[in-house]
Amino acid sequence: MSDKLKQIIDKQSEQQNLAIDHSDDIVQLVGFIIGEEEYAVPILTIQEIIKPIRWTRVPQTPAYVLGVFNLRGSVIPLIDLRLKFGLGAKKHNEETRFFVLKQGDEVAGFVIDRLTMAIRIKKSDIGPAPDTMAGDDSMIDGVGKQDDRILTILKVNKLLERDF
């Protein structure tokens, strides 16, 4: 009898541990496509996601800085991630979105090809960036694996950092 009881208790505590694991190590991300690959950023760094609107070109900037746009009275820089990642420019279409990311006082809009979905991923499923891309200068925070897909998780502070 006591053996059985013990078993039950063990099972319960096991489940509890699992539950704790669950809540502790889950990272919430939002995935999006640029070119052929799927990328993701932490959900809390996203201020909003909007459909493309008109922007104004700013001179003396690299090609990937498209310019600035008006987001309810604030002037916000617009960066084309395709160009930044060395892919060719692509005409904006129905699926194109502006990702407005915010960290501290830094805000910028990023053009992405297509949104995928909000993703909950276990921390243990996130590996470090490949050695060749790791380091402080890298924009890659880590690589997440879920089911059969691979997500490149980007460092938002690097994205928002001016590098020209």
Next chain:
Amino acid sequence: MDEFQEILQDFLVESFELVEKLDEDLVELESNPEDLELLNGIFRVAHTVKGASSFLNFDVLTHLTHHMEDVLNKARHGELVITPDIMDVILESVDLMKTLLEKIRDTSEDSGIDVSACVARLDKVSGGTGEVQTPVSDAPMAQESVEEEELTEDEDEPDYENMDPDEIEAEIERLLQQRQEEDRAKREAKIAAGESVPAPPPSPDEVAQEQEEPKEEVEAESKPVPLTPTPAPAKKEEAVKSDVKAAAPAKRAPAAVEQTIRVDVKRLDHLMNLIGELVLAKNRLIKINDDVEERYEGEEFLEELNQVVSIVSLVTTDLQIAVMKTRMLPIGKVFNKFPRMIRDLSRELDKKIELVISGEETELDKSIVEEIGDPLVHIIRNSCDHGIEMPDERLAKGKPETGTISLKAYNEGNAIVIQIDDDGKGLDVEMLKNKSLEKGIITEKEADTMSDKEAFGLIFKPGFSTAAAVTNVSGRGVGMDVVKTNIEKLNGIIDIESELGVGTSLKLKIPLTLAIIQALLVGVQEEHYAIPLASVLETVRISRDEIYTVENRSVMRLRDEVLSLVHIGDIFEVERILDSSEHAYVVVLGLGASKLGLIVDSLVGQEEIVIKSLGDYLKGIEGVAGATIRGDGGVTLIVDVVALMQMAKGVKSTAMTDNSSQEQHSHEKTKADDYTVMIVDDSKTDRMIMRKALEPLGINLVEASDGQEALNILKQGEHNFDAMLIDIEMPRMDGYTLANEIKKYNRYKNLPLIAVTSRTGKSDRMRGVESGMVEYITKPYSGDYLSSVVQRNINFKSEFL
């Protein structure tokens, strides 16, 4: 009294703010003792509080801050390392300062708090013997020595000289009671006080007088026992106070609470932003209203809509003005405190100085009024101390005995100018250079190549001081540094003119508001830029052949001058796909003595714009001062004229080089697919029908789903279109607007535009013609008809079929 109260209020508010900040800074300093910037900041706080309290006659506070300043000054010059022990003393003194300020707030005076112990410790830290009697500076102020005596001599009961006013009050009270008991017949307290007070040998009045004496307070001497001191000059406050308390306690109310609210400028800015948004929305509403009016003419609800729209727009405009007004204050609020300051300073310095104020009604933005006070105090103190000479010196030079400082404010264009002139000794360029060399601010080489103007600018360097000795008034070399930092914070410019022996003139040119400027909007290709109107001298329309090339630069003749030209497109890397007509506009920019002609494609107009920053990410883009949001919700960049003039020097002459040659090619048609026609329609079916009708011709067909897209295709310039079929009703940009836009480009002036629409009204046809349509096909139509109309318009040769 009222004036004094007003100044006192300002002083208290400011001091509390400063002290609050000081606490934060000090704590940070402890962990970061090497930070010179921080030390300078803390030192300036002590300096400012000292300066203000000294002319308000808060001697104890002045005394304390003066010693704090000494310690901090040593630290600032690296003669002293801030250890935790020293920090304890400094923090203690800051606490004491706070207590004093609170005391002042409650009772309008700073006596009754003993600072000597703390001062002694401060002195010890700054390298003194620890004895407070040690003279603090080469030229200690008279009132200070009195103060020190007061604080250090042994407390002797009957010695009224050594009592602080609180004790004196107690003494008076005691004597009063004594007297009242002796003579009960006299019931009125006032009379009792008047008669009883002078009775004992060292009367409190004498004490009061003696306190005043070093400052030669004339009124105190002429009126030994003022009984009704209410309107007495504020300076006499302290002397008179002991009397007042005894005689009429009710009259000594604590500093009254002002009937205003201090609002964080950020909140006002936020309010301004919100109103800006509201104005944008209003503009759009009006535009929509116009459209609706056009489409549903005669409908009943239109009237109602019209009313609502006009009310909204009226209220919005009023609101905008109201908020702008809340931010505007007359500069008199700042100027008011100077007559008193000059009076006190002239006594302290034994000089004769007259202050002439004009233009005090000039209004400017609140945030500027608040920022401008400190710099002006420093400038005027400097003028008094270093500018105006001693009376005998002035007489010897043949100048009037009394020196004059004039303080003027006036509007100049979109800026306000505050001018401070003195007829003192002027700035000595050689002396300035030598002093700077001595202090290591400049190098020998720099001194040699320096112009007079640049040398005058030396007085704004941190650490620079021309005064031989450190006095209560100036000489520590922080003041003018504060001036420059504060004025630059306001985007202002300081201009110094000085003539040795004749006087110095300082001009502070400050923008009227920080946020809103008048700008000229110009267009280049599809882009718009805003140029601050203050830098625009004139605009002229010229034709291409008026532009000459001299040494690889474009120039033009403007009346008697030769004006160098630069195309805005070259500065801002604008791709010039569509070159405009034979004519161009030149915006003549002026900055100081230099001029530049900026060629633009079009002049859009003058507008009041709200300046927004581009944010950290795009900070410091050369030639761009910021951005603004226009009525249509788009962003327009603001040109930085100073930078633009620099950039223009590096631009080669491409101002108006013809690229018309490329326009000539491919006009010869040899086969059917040399022809290209664009179909613009929002309905896919309609596009399909048109395509079906035209495909048999074998010509190229390009489709666009609305006006905006069509325009973008045209702008890309990939195709040479021979005609366009345009639907009228489309989202984003309708057919009429599209036709109007297309006709703006020289290159497409002769492009046949064919309207294809179901609108059949006569007025619709009229509008079509007005906007430049050559044909008008109404739906439904037969494919053959469409085909024949297109063939006719593109001069299609039948042999290609």
